[in-house]
Amino acid sequence: VPTAGRVELRDVTFGYPGAERPVLDGVSFVAEPGQTTAIIGSTGAGKTTLLSLVSRQYDPQQGSVAIDGVSVSDLGRHEMASVVGLIPQKPYLFSGTIGSNLRFGRPEATDAELWEALRVAQGADFVREKTHGLDERVSQGGTNVSGGQRQRLCIARALVARPRVYLFDDSFSALDVATDARLREGLGEATAGATVIIVAQRVSTIRSADQILVMDGGAVVGRGTHDELLESNETYREIVES
Ligand code: M5T
Ligand code: MG
Structure with missing residues (x-):
């Protein structure tokens, strides 16, 4: 189990190529190992964009993104896969088998490790029901795996890779409350x-976080625990009470 993975953003400003206005403006925060940081904010606030900078799909125009003191721009693609596990808001599968999808970040993983990750991700039952199990074929646009199952496979894939940093982009909002609780x-x-x-919408997901960041219009407009923010942050109260 990794005990490192400190994420630090310093004064990050980012706009998508060709866009006039930045989507993130002066974002700074630290996410500590062993802790859960929840990010909450209205649609378009920049939550997904923030995660895409941490996983280095884009580089910021200003400021820095570092993991354990190393700028993510100094990490190679392969290294990045073992450092950061992103579970995207729109989960995707590669063409291949369920097993090859799960092994993407760590090809040497054993079948037992895949099943353990599936168990945690609440995906073992539906894979077991497939005719070919781990060898069942899936494709990018395939319909033999539902949206929710796709999401669980992406969570299992991240677990198999054992990264230092997990980025969950709205991975739990579509689950029923009981499955959500079991999974988490x-x-x-x-x-x-x-x-x-964790980018999240549900209060039950957020309230147990060690730290909550409230985003609005590309900036962090509040940070603290659930109780602290309820007391002090109007934007947080509005989101939580809506
Ligand atoms: C923040 C724009 C988007 C919005 C802002 C992913 C993406 C976003 N945007 C682009 O121009 N190009 C892109 O590829 O950036 O968007 P976000 O980061 O996706 O916001 P969010 O994750 O907080 O929103 P949601 O709906 O997932 O809660 O102006 O148009
Ligand atoms: Mg998003």
């Missing part, structure tokens, strides 16, 4: 010691 309980154990950053 298992994840708590499986990701212990790593840095966990």
